[in-house]
Amino acid sequence: xxxxxxxxxxxxxxxxxxxxxxxxxxxxxxxxxxxxxxxxxxxxxxxxxxxxxxxxxxxxxxxxxxxxxxxxxxxxxxxxxxxxxxxxxxxxxxxxxxxxxxxxxxxxxxxxxxxxxxxxxxxxxxxxxxxxxxxxxxxxxxxxxxxxxxxxxxxxxxxxxxxxxxxxxxxxxxxxxxxxxxxxxxxxxxxxxxxxxxxxxxxxxxxxxxxxxxxxxxxxxxxxxxxxxxxxxxxxxxxxxxxxxxxxxxxxxxxxxxxxxxxxxxxxxxxxxxxxxxxxxxxxxxxxxxxxxxxxxxxxxxxxxxxxxxxxxxxxxxxxxxxxxxxxxxxxxxxxxxxxxxxxxxxxxxxxxxxxxxxxxxxxxxxxxxxxxxxxxxxxxxxxxxxxxxxxx
Ligand SMILES: NC(=O)c1ccc[n+]([C@@H]2O[C@H](COP(=O)([O-])OP(=O)(O)OC[C@H]3O[C@@H](n4cnc5c(N)ncnc54)[C@H](O)[C@@H]3O)[C@@H](O)[C@H]2O)c1
Ligand SMILES: [Zn+2]
Ligand SMILES: [Zn+2]
Numbered sequence: 166x167x168x169x170x171x172x173x174x175x176x177x178x179x180x181x182x183x184x185x186x187x188x189x190x191x192x193x194x195x196x197x198x199x200x201x202x203x204x205x206x207x208x209x210x211x212x213x214x215x216x217x218x219x220x221x222x223x224x225x226x227x228x229x230x231x232x233x234x235x236x237x238x239x240x241x242x243x244x245x246x247x248x249x250x251x252x253x254x255x256x257x258x259x260x261x262x263x264x265x266x267x268x269x270x271x272x273x274x275x276x277x278x279x280x281x282x283x284x285x286x287x288x289x290x291x292x293x294x295x296x297x298x299x300x301x302x303x304x305x306x307x308x309x310x311x312x313x314x315x316x317x318x319x320x321x322x323x324x325x326x327x328x329x330x331x332x333x334x335x336x337x338x339x340x341x342x343x344x345x346x347x348x349x350x351x352x353x354x355x356x357x358x359x360x361x362x363x364x365x366x367x368x369x370x371x372x373x374x375x376x377x378x379x380x381x382x383x384x385x386x387x388x389x390x391x392x393x394x395x396x397x398x399x400x401x402x403x404x405x406x407x408x409x410x411x412x413x414x415x416x417x418x419x420x421x422x423x424x425x426x427x428x429x430x431x432x433x434x435x436x437x438x439x440x441x442x443x444x445x446x447x448x449x450x451x452x453x454x455x456x457x458x459x460x461x462x463x464x465x466x467x468x469x470x471x472x473x474x475x476x477x478x479x480x481x482x483x484x485x486x487x488x489x490x491x492x493x494x495x496x497x498x499x500x501x502x503x504x505x506x507x508x509x510x511x512x513x514x515x516x517x518x519x520x521x522x523x524x525x526x527x528x529x530x531x532x533x534x535x536x537x538x539x540x541x542x543x544x545x546x547x548x549x550x551x552x553x554x555x556x557x558x
Pocket of ligand 2: 205206251
């Protein structure tokens with residue numbers, strides 16, 4: 166089959182690889198019909214390269230049709246249509262039974278000190294073959310995949326794999342009441358979707374970015390926008406919009422590749438020059454000055470408010486403004502999305518006739534898998550109005 170493989174820094178290639186096979190009686194194999202490209206894939210494209218090996222299959226937002234069923238699977242049959250969550254959780258361990266699916270103890274990577282394995286996400290998260298491929302092995306088939314009806318187009322359900330539950334969790338963690346003001350940093354797919362969810366719950370939403378077409382998308386559903394290239398200080402602008410107080414909640418949907426931090430880019434380039442073993446260590450321990458968005462969130466939130474981080478961060482030695490966090494009594498919540506904790510509630514919304522969150526028009530490009538190398542580059546450079554790419558193998 167064909168799959169998108171990592172071959173080196175900023176080098177994704179579509180290669181012919183062996184088809185996946187049933188390895189456990191609880192597995193199924195799917196023919197992938199749609200598979201998303203995510204901001205998280207960009208971390209593998211560049212900063213997280215020390216954890217990748219040439220040939221790794223990437224991608225973690227797939228859906229498809231069951232082609233083969235393991236002998237112990239009782240709830241799925243050949244021909245069923247399923248969406249696969251990006252984090253691989255067993256559904257029955259101590260963590261899963263508490264709704265902390267992204268910390269699943271069955272798939273945790275204790276050797277790397279990380280949480281549940283993720284599809285297609287480097288040796289930090291289990292080196293599991295990913296979903297930007299023509300076919301995929303799906304583990305824990307009775308509990309992990311989300312079964313969806315035939316009929317509506319793939320895009321109605323595809324974003325259950327990651328974007329929807331991540332954005333949903335970000336809004337839940339911000340812990341706001343109707344009428345409260347939520348600031349969303351970043352208008353990529355995650356920030357955009359978080360804004361849609363929050364708007365549908367009656368929150369006042371202000372989205373910050375600097376890419377014109379991304380800001381255009383969020384104002385189309387009624388969010389207010391701050392173009393960060395137009396203001397000197399985002400937090401100051403937020404206070405102007407909120408009686409001087411700051412936002413009740415702030416979602417950081419940016420993560421470690423924030424703009425506004427030239428030093429960070431330098432640090433990343435410096436790490437890339439180290440030998441591979443040292444690179445791995447440096448990525449996890451060296452301060453990286455990549456916290457521009459998080460600092461902006463801490464500054465923009467009101468006293469007693471909540472900062473909800475869905476952007477991915479690495480590094481361990483970046484200084485955090487502890488005094489400001491403590492003095493402003495800020496609640497800080499974060500983590501990989503616990504997809505299965507939210508997916509039933511989201512699916513109920515997606516099954517309505519009306520496309521409440523606009524998922525069917527959410528993707529900006531549908532491309533064949535062969536176009537992946539070029540798509541990664543354009544997505545990283547935010548060209549061609551590219552916000553959400555869906556590959557159709
Ligand atoms: N927690 C999870 O489970 C989870 C799941 C999916 C994605 N993510 C992470 O969420 C983040 C966003 O994902 P995405 O797909 O939307 O990515 P993206 O790269 O498409 O979007 C990020 C946006 O942030 C904007 N931005 C950059 N610096 C900014 C700043 N200082 N202030 C405001 N905006 C700024 C960029 O212009 C861009 O539009 C990434 O870090 C991704 O890895 C986390
Ligand atoms: Zn993703
Ligand atoms: Zn588990």
